[in-house]
Amino acid sequence: MSHILLVEDDSDIMRINRSFLEKEGYTVHCADSVQTASFMLEECIPDLVLLDVMLPDGDGMDFCKILRQKTQAPVIFLTARDENDSVVMGFRSGGDDYITKPYDLNVLKARIEVQLRRNVKQAPQHPKIELPSLTIDLFSGTVTLDDNEYYLPQRELQILYMLASKIGSRISYRDIYKTIYSCDVDDNKNTIRVNISRLKKHLNMDDMCTYEIAATSEGEYVLRRVIF
Template structure:
């Protein structure tokens, strides 16, 4: 059964490198976004919430280290830096600045994919004590992006999974309407709570035994939603 795919953002000004990376990541099951400069890369990262960023240091408009600094000011997304230089001091400085890994050109695609999988696994393990969040009959694997109900895999759309992912990372805690809207939508849709209510209703149809009396995805009236880790009953929104 198909599952939502991790989105990797490639920020590199060389078209040949981007084509090479895109082919490798798509074969490995990723969705791929591209940017040829820092400005476009930061914009895409803001509105599309990638799961992983591959960042070249030699960008035409902004050095990769400054791009990393700006990205880290608001996002904890895993970042792997690409560079033609292998200077040890620079590598240490970038890692201290928030890069998750550093790969020197030229490199093999197999190595980069292995480092990417490792970075994603570290990220999700740090986001939660366990990369697999289990709530009653519901299991959400944040690394493989699979969702199971009563040990049977279920299929979610990308937005449904994104909603569940955000709630699973904050399991047991309330996530506000505004935060969920910003995580899932872009543009004018980010201001329309009705989109969120419709998406919550669709997700409940797939994960709740009784969507009208939800026990997993519960409503905090006037505030937001919570993935319940105590399995209490709540009134649907």
């Protein structure tokens, strides 16, 4: 399930887009300002960003430049301006596509699908996730957390990477098992529980750690940043 960050200050457009995209199976996170979107990026890294150009507290194109320092997720600009200069500025600021309002929702869906497919194909062979106070490098097998470097066993490293790639979102133990072990069995809940327990111990995730891994009663896990 792909996560989309929708940055839009028009409440009607936000509501319509969110309802449509959720029916299509996406998880949609909404922000109505640059400030709110910036805060949400600290909690959850999206798979794609739908970004309005004209926002109440800033310009979407300027925000896109900041966004590019945190993620290479595709950015689709949503704007009422269709001048050539605006289109060129959108691409130069780091955008991947540009849709002029009003637009057909099925066209929006198609554009999203194209960008998500393209992003998967262009994903680096040795991916790295960089969050505030947390860096995960699958190639070197290292994790840097709160200025401390750790070397993790492969399974634990993959689990942490999976949780961090969807930070702030719940992931079921079944989905973790399928991804990490490339198979599915009925009795896999305890395996994931043990792996995550070891992961937390290896990273010294105590009360003073910047991040925590929480479990739900439904067997889901979520990595989230702790605000002291």
